[in-house]
Amino acid sequence: MSELKTLYKEGLWGNNPALVQLLGLCPLLAVTSTITNALGLGLATLLVLVGSNITVSIVRNWVPKDIRIPVFVMIIAGFVTIVQLLMNAYTFGLYQSLGIFIPLIVTNCAIIGRAEAYASKNPVHLSAFDGLMMGLGFMLVLVVLGAMRELIGQGTLFDGADLLLGPWASVLRIEVFSFDSQFLLAILPPGAFLGLGLLIAAKNVIDAQIKSKQVTPPEAEKGPRARVTSLT
């Protein structure tokens, strides 16, 4: 139980693949121009991560140490190809807008990193949970970054959600405010760098605050916000 809790905290916050490990930045920076794209790539990465973690964990006792890396790469490449084919078949529009970045999931170091660092040493259920949490952590950062860029860049949220979720999802589109011309910096890659930098900074600020509260426990117990400390 405590192992699951650790995995959950590590994946979503403490060792977040995007904010702390800084892995998989190429797709992260390239596709987060809208929430829909971010969610699509996040889900694809999540699927691949869970699938590869489970498989690596299952075969971990049969793979000699010397050839584990090529085997892991093969497993991951296989899963990515499967996800790519499924997206091509069932979410055609999104597949076209994510384009090149689906095959690039293979090169996302977060995935082989988890295979090597966790799944190759731990039982199946824990590896699956680890993959799920790391994938969710990655997806959350993608979605938050996508929301920031979409909001600042073109003043909408969930633009094009129907590409991912089917025609009904076009009602999700929110026009928060409208511009005559879009704010280019947010849409282009530099905006992604700035946004990610701000997110990392925000995480560090929050971590620092939590830490400073821990040092003075009496103060932390005063208000209802004391719950925050129990999360660390």
Next chain:
Amino acid sequence: MIISSMVKNGAILCGFALLTTGLVATINSLTADKIAEQEQLQLTNQLQEVLPHSKYTNELSQDCVIISDPLLGPYDNQVIYRARKDDEPVALVIRHVTPSGYSGDINLLSAVYRDGSVAGVRVTKHEETPGLGDKVEIKKSDWITSFNSKTVQSESDARWAVKKDGGQFDQFTGATITPRAVVGSVKNAVVYAQSNFDDLFAAANACPEVTP
């Protein structure tokens, strides 16, 4: 000793390669029909956007010729679909490419009626700057509809240019190169369609009939 471990590792790697390839092949064969269907659907939608379905009666996506001509862009083998109403030639729908965009090729689909006027134009693929050049997409701006029912008088028709160059088409603030490239390419395609209209309809069908 080292030989035997090499053989063992080789065999294991080989086993994994066979397994993953088999899995991918299975998924591929399961999704192949669906993917082909999606591509067909997309083609039908694209054709519908440039040429309304009411204008023709044949199966447009199954009636085409494949043409290599510098007017249609620097690449060989562009597809031209032929729309007929009760076997009478109605319009041509031309795939063409211009390399003169701001970044990379712009792929276009233009429909031209028999009288030489444009039925519709769509950009099918491009890599222009988001927020500037991407206004050629119908999703971003209705600029591309300004081609509708325009016609080219001659190859030196000065109206087929952006306003900055003395023509009739708007450019975008901060992006002239993209619309200039699109206008030029559509003009070439229209000129090609006008001068080869009957020949194209006389040519043999290059699109294989799909058995229902």
